[in-house]
Amino acid sequence: MVKILISIILLSIIVILAISKKKSEKIGHGGKLNNAIDLLNNGEYEEALNEFLEIVKMTPRNAQVYKLMGVCCFELKKYKNTLKCLNTSIQYNSEDVECYYLRIAVFIKFKELENAIRDCDKILELNELNSKAFYYKAYIYNELDDLTNALKYIDECIELNFNEFDAYNLRGLIYGKLGRYTEAIEEFNKAINKNPDECIYLNNRSFTYIRLKQYENAINDLNMAIEIDEKIPRIYKNYAHIFLKTSKITEAKENIQKAIELDDSIGDNYIILAAINLYDDDYDSCYENLKQAKSREISYYDYFDDEMFDKIRDKEEFIELFQEELDKI
Numbered sequence: 001m002v003k004i005l006i007s008i009i010l011l012s013i014i015v016i017l018a019i020s021k022k023k024s025e026k027i028g029h030g031g032k033l034n035n036a037i038d039l040l041n042n043g044e045y046e047e048a049l050n051e052f053l054e055i056v057k058m059t060p061r062n063a064q065v066y067k068l069m070g071v072c073c074f075e076l077k078k079y080k081n082t083l084k085c086l087n088t089s090i091q092y093n094s095e096d097v098e099c100y101y102l103r104i105a106v107f108i109k110f111k112e113l114e115n116a117i118r119d120c121d122k123i124l125e126l127n128e129l130n131s132k133a134f135y136y137k138a139y140i141y142n143e144l145d146d147l148t149n150a151l152k153y154i155d156e157c158i159e160l161n162f163n164e165f166d167a168y169n170l171r172g173l174i175y176g177k178l179g180r181y182t183e184a185i186e187e188f189n190k191a192i193n194k195n196p197d198e199c200i201y202l203n204n205r206s207f208t209y210i211r212l213k214q215y216e217n218a219i220n221d222l223n224m225a226i227e228i229d230e231k232i233p234r235i236y237k238n239y240a241h242i243f244l245k246t247s248k249i250t251e252a253k254e255n256i257q258k259a260i261e262l263d264d265s266i267g268d269n270y271i272i273l274a275a276i277n278l279y280d281d282d283y284d285s286c287y288e289n290l291k292q293a294k295s296r297e298i299s300y301y302d303y304f305d306d307e308m309f310d311k312i313r314d315k316e317e318f319i320e321l322f323q324e325e326l327d328k329i
Contacts, residue, residue, distance in 0.1 A: 032051065032054070032055055033055055033065070035051060036048050036051035036052050036068070037068070039051060040068065040071065040072060043075075045072045045075045045076050046072075046076065048068075048072050049069060049072040049073065049076070052065050052068055052069045052072065053069070056069070061092050062092070063088075063089045063090075063091075063092035063093035063096060063099075064089075066085045066086070066088045066089035066092070067085070067086065067089040067096065067098070067099050067102075069085040070082045070083075070085035070089060070099070070102055070103075071102065073085055074102060074105070074106065079106050079109050079110065082102070082106050083103065083106050083110075086099055086102055086103045086106065087103075090103070095126055097123055097126060097127070097130070100119045100120075100122055100123050101123075101132065101136075103119055104119045104120065104136055107119065108140070108143075113140050113143060113144055116136070116140050117137060117140055117141075120133045120134075120136050120137045120140070121133075129160055131156075131157050131160035131161070131162035132157075132162070132164075134153045134154070134156045134157035134160065134162070135153075135154065135157040135162055135164065135166075135167055135170070137149070137153040138150050138151075138152075138153035138154035138157060138170055138171075138174070139170060141153060142170065142173065142174055142177070145177070147174055147177055147178055150174050151171070151174050151175075151178075154167060154170050154171045155171075158171065165191045165194045165195040165198065165201070166191065168187045168188070168190040168191040168194070169187070169188065169191040169198075169200070169201050169204060171187045172184040172185070172186075172187030172188040172191065172204060172205075172208070173204060175187060176207070176208050176211070177300075181208050181211050181212050182212075184208045185205060185208055185209070188201055188204055188205035188208065189205070192205065197228055198228075199224075199225035199226070199228040199229045199232055199235070200225075200232070202221045202222070202224050202225040202228075203221070203222065203225045203232060203234055203235050203238060205221050206218040206219075206221035206222045206225065206235075206238050207234075207238055209221065210238065210241055210242060210245070211302075213245075215242050215245065215246060218238065218242055219239075219242060222235055222238055222239055222242075231262060232262075233258075233259040233260075233262035233263040233266060233269065234259070234266070234268075235259075236255040236256065236258040236259035236262070237255070237256060237259040237266070237268055237269050237272055239251070239252075239255040240252045240253075240254075240255035240256035240259065240272050240276070241272055241303075243255060244272065244275055244276055244279065244308070245306075249276065249279055249280070252272075252276055253276055256269060256272050256273050256276065259272075260273070265296055265297065266296060266297065266299075267292075267293040267294070267296035267297055267298035267299075268293070268298055268299055268300060268303070269293075270289045270290070270292040270293035270296065271289075271290070271293045271298070271303045271304075272303065273289045274286045274287075274289040274290045274293065275303065275306060275308045275309065277289060278308045278309065278311050278312065279308060281311075283312070286312065287317055287318075287321075290318070290321055290322070291321065294321055294322070298325075301322070301325045301326075304322070304325075304326065
């Protein structure tokens with residue numbers, strides 16, 4: 001989900017670069033600035049950053065150049081430097097919306113979500129009808145599991161005709177967390193109809209079909225998703241979940257191992273693996289994989305609603321690991 005949000009924010013960078021080239025002659029050093037922007041456009045971020053550093057020495061209060069330096073640092077994954085550049089840019093021009101967009105992305109990377117919300121509010125002070133700001137607020141509140149506010153802001157975003165397919169996808173995810181699965185399917189349908197080549201939407205709809213025990217529909221979505229991109233770990237996690245629920249354990253094991261092979265940082269994968277261990281009555285491996293899950297980022301805890309976890313639901317070791325999360329579901 002974070003990757004989709006960041007990709008939306010980064011689309012704003014294309015706008016930043018286009019506008020920057022038009023403005024470059026007006027602020028002086030136009031040839032040098034255009035050269036730096038060309039380097040940035042070509043993905044030569046270190047070289048572009050060095051060019052911008054030379055320009056800012058000559059025009060030290062140049063908000064635009066600091067913003068572009070922030071873009072370079074962001075692409076180089078130098079997020080602390082990105083934040084410094086954007087803070088300086090905003091100091092010199094506090095009404096640059098694109099600068100706030102990018103700073104929101106950095107705050108999300110740092111999990112400074114309250115700061116990200118404040119930047120959304122600042123954008124809305126500048127333009128109360130800015131649909132992207134409502135989208136980002138909805139995303140952040142969803143991350144905070146404040147689903148009331150998440151739904152409120154994604155509704156406002158969509159009412160403003162936000163022209164991003166992911167708005168429907170996000171509302172689908174929120175409905176899913178609320179257990180409103182039929183409504184979630186409707187939202188994913190809208191996202192897929194608008195962008196049928198986005199495998200994440202298909203995967204999310206599949207995940208919801210699993211909740212509705214519509215396994216054939218879930219498999220069909222996964223089959224379409226994997227044709228688009230076979231490197232998405234959550235596709236294999238969902239395959240594994242379906243195969244577990246339909247007692248095809250060999251296939252479940254193969255797919256969850258593939259998911260972990262692609263990305264071992266996803267806690268959800270280890271919960272599914274722990275459930276497979278329970279099927280085999282391998283309790284030691286189950287608890288080890290639950291500990292692995294606990295040490296990673298987990299998107300959903302309602303896997304624990306599955307009957308398989310009845311085997312350990314009342315066990316002290318399980319309760320100690322996930323007491324807080326169990327209280328929420």
